[in-house]
Amino acid sequence: MLEIVYQDEHIIAINKPHGLLVHRSSIANDAKEFALQLLRDQVNRRVSPVHRLDRKTSGLLLFAFEKDVETALHQQFAEGAIRKKYKAMLRGYAPDQMDIDYPLTNDNGVVQESFTSFVTLARAELLIPLGKHPSSRYSLVEACPTTGRMHQLRKHFAHIFYPIIGDRKHGCNKQNRFFKEQWEMTTMLLHASELEFIHPVTGENIHLHASLHDEFKRMMELMNFEHS
Secondary structure (H helix, E strand, O other), X not given: OOEEEEEOOOEEEEEEOOOOEOOOOOXXXXXXXXXXXXXXXXXXXXXXXXXXXXXXXXXXXXXXXXXXXXXHHHHHHHOOOOEEEEEEEEEOOOOOXXXXXXXXXXXXXXXXXXXXXXXXXXXXXXXXXXXXXXXXXXXXXXXEEOOOOOOHHHHHHHHOOOOXXXXXXXXXXXXXXXXXXXXXXXXXXXXXXXXXXXXXXOOXXXXXXXXXXXXXXXXXXXXXXXXX
């Protein structure tokens, strides 16, 4: 059963687990389950996702029951009116806070403005050698992207040389292998923790929170990071 974070007669939000695709995709033929179909069967209603999360990203995923509500929420996302927060674990000691204003190129070769701000919540140093370094350093950050480009957070953190742990495409292969061998951790430590938006029907301000999943919590405990 999917964890339902919020539901009314117009919208529904779940806390998507790591490894679950939003919907069927030709680039992931190995997948047998999808959030769209699982949620539809769980609530016995047609649902449509109004945004996307990567397969390995966990957290808040918002759906609409009706087409006009879906369209209105799409518009809010396109206009940057929906406020998003993510938790991520990075390689290295990240700055206390930073704005990343770095354009990204989409699959069609179009350069798009992309902006992310983040604050560092905690840092950890493990006395475990890795490569030429006598210890291993990590940061827990809270990121707020104001644009919604594909793999934006993954690309932005890689751009500033603090890649997200477990990101195979844009991250650090040495760290990913280290986490797999040392702790049998194979997911990506990126979690969509909050969404805030205006309800397209009622006009109410909706502020949703999604708790971390067990694997992210396990890594938090390993680093002695506090979690809720």
